[in-house]
Amino acid sequence: MGAAEELASSVGTFSVWFPSLIRYHTECIQAACRALDKRLYEAAYRRGRNLGLDEAVAYALGESKPESQPAVMAPTVTLTKRERQVAELVAQGLTNSAIASRLVISPRTAQGHVEHILPKLGFPSRAQIAGWFDV
Incomplete structure (x- = not known):
């Protein structure tokens, strides 16, 4: 659900x-x-x-979890100030809509930030952002 x-x-x-x-x-x-x-x-x-x-x-579908590639993060990966703010809110478990409300941006803009953060960090899912943010 x-x-x-x-x-x-x-x-x-x-x-x-x-x-x-x-x-x-x-x-x-x-x-x-x-x-x-x-x-x-x-x-x-x-x-x-x-x-x-x-x-x-x-x-x-009751299938096993798809094979995911281990995240390979370049040592020089840097997020913009806004991307770090979004990453922190993702790590807190907020949805794109909640992130948008908190940062006074549109939900689509919040989604766009998440979509930029994931490949920058080499992650396939939001859950991994939470783990990375604690680093």
């Missing part, structure tokens, strides 16, 4: 399109919280939000 929400929000849409389905969506969340307990559900949801598209599709 976290992966679906993140992927939908990254393209400026919603994971539940039809109002008549919201009830089922809510029931699914409640059932998951009962099965896992709320704390574990929230942790799993956050992990889902940090999956890249390929990882989310593989997970949904």
